[in-house]
Amino acid sequence: MRIGVIVPMTGAAAVPTWTEIREFARTAEDLGFASLWVCDHLYNGNSTSEPMPIHEAWTIQTALAAVTARVELGQLVLCTAFRDPGVLAKSAVTADSISGGRLTLGFGAGWNDREYRDFGFPIESRFRRFAESLEVTLPLLRSEEVTYSGRFHQVQGARLLPPPERHIPILIAGSGPRMRDLVARHADAWNTAWFDSADGTFRAEIDAMKASLDAVGRPHSTLRWTVGFEPGANRPPADLTAAMSGFAEAGVDDLICIVEPETVAGLKHLAAAAAGWLT
Numbered sequence: 454m455r456i457g458v459i460v461p462m463t464g465a466a467a468v469p470t471w472t473e474i475r476e477f478a479r480t481a482e483d484l485g486f487a488s489l490w491v492c493d494h495l496y497n498g499n500s501t502s503e504p505m506p507i508h509e510a511w512t513i514q515t516a517l518a519a520v521t522a523r524v525e526l527g528q529l530v531l532c533t534a535f536r537d538p539g540v541l542a543k544s545a546v547t548a549d550s551i552s553g554g555r556l557t558l559g560f561g562a563g564w565n566d567r568e569y570r571d572f573g574f575p576i577e578s579r580f581r582r583f584a585e586s587l588e589v590t591l592p593l594l595r596s597e598e599v600t601y602s603g604r605f606h607q608v609q610g611a612r613l614l615p616p617p618e619r620h621i622p623i624l625i626a627g628s629g630p631r632m633r634d635l636v637a638r639h640a641d642a643w644n645t646a647w648f649d650s651a652d653g654t655f656r657a658e659i660d661a662m663k664a665s666l667d668a669v670g671r672p673h674s675t676l677r678w679t680v681g682f683e684p685g686a687n688r689p690p691a692d693l694t695a696a697m698s699g700f701a702e703a704g705v706d707d708l709i710c711i712v713e714p715e716t717v718a719g720l721k722h723l724a725a726a727a728a729g730w731l732t
Contacts, residue, residue: 457488461715463497463507485731488525518552530561538589633665646681651699679707693726
């Protein structure tokens with residue numbers, strides 16, 4: 454099992470500076486974590502709480518690509534509603550090239566209605582808009598020329614020039630039968646989150662995803678299983694290690710952790726618990 458971390462992007466008291474984010478990322482790489490992940494929101498918080506500040510995902514992601522050398526880079530996850538699908542594919546190819554082929558491209562449909570309302574994005578038909586966006590982005594990333602006329606997205610003879618240098622892995626996050634079907638049919642990886650242990654709810658999510666793979670005749674081993682781990686603050690290293698072991702025993706490929714506190718000290722605390730999985 455590989456261990457990754459979410460980089461600090463927000464804060465109730467103060468938003469982390471780029472210098473602090475860079476130090477966190479480089480320390481994570483030095484400690485042997487396998488991956489660094491950004492979240493994609495216009496506000497931090499939920500639909501009913503007072504919005505809190507947060508950095509923009511693609512900007513931070515591309516900056517991380519330039520200041521790290523080994524770790525995989527990904528998103529949990531990009532909200533497809535915030536970006537044109539063709540431009541998103543174009544951005545992904547450029548970011549992957551900057552990173553030297555270390556990008557995993559994570560997609561989600563979004564959920565915070567306040568972000569949609571305040572920034573003028575349509576809320577209705579959210580799943581269908583998401584599914585249509587994949588009809589544009591995915592073939593472009595396969596170096597295809599794409600003509601598509603849907604209800605929400607249209608392109609005519611679109612191509613990526615320069616084309617992708619490699620197959621960029623696609624991750625889709627979400628639950629529910631329609632999202633799981635999209636994962637089974639299109640994704641290289643799937644993410645389910647957030648859990649503090651490999652409990653019954655987590656295992657039910659895994660079983661449901663396996664059933665969706667079975668429904669389309671896809672072997673379970675062809676999907677990369679990623680899980681968001683939110684351990685909580687002040688958890689002893691031995692307790693963290695035990696919780697991580699539960700995910701490893703369940704066959705998780707990548708455990709992606711929220712670090713608490715989101716500092717270098719918090720990162721080192723997590724590293725002590727995860728030492729057996731760090732490279």
